[in-house]
Amino acid sequence: MAKLEGDEKYHAFIAHGSSDEETANDIAKNLEAKGLKCLLPPRDFSVSNWSLLSVTLLLPMIFDFQPGVPIINLIVQGIKESQKVILLVSLTFLKSHFANFEVAEALRKTYSKKRATLIPILIEWVRHLKLIKVPFE
Secondary structure (H helix, E strand, C coil), X not given: CCCXXXXXXXXXXXXXXXXXXXXXXXXXXXXXXXXXXXXXXXXXXXXXXCCHHHHHHXXXXXXXXXXXXXXXXXXXXXXXXXXXXXXXXXXXXXXXXXXXXXXXXXXXHHHHHCCCCEEEEECCCCCCHHHXXXXXX
């Protein structure tokens, strides 16, 4: 098992499209069964089913995220605190509001760490790969 270093709290951040949530959950469960810590939005960002008391008292102890923080900040923090970023690439992912941002953050992490941190997994054949706008084209 890979050892977490420095500020790392997770072995993997799993980015995916909304219709790929079941696949993302399966991958996370398999990795977690092997002792790896995964950060899986929205599973690990969601507080909608919690009471206000449990959010206020328990959330900071369970997750390192505070209620009311913008999702973009949570994504940046999650990617920063993860060893690897797994991108589950599908048409849904490429059309999501967060795909460009998650890809850009994952690439930034790869460049800043000077090591491979990005693991793309093609879960659906995508003909329109130009949906992701690469800022340095």
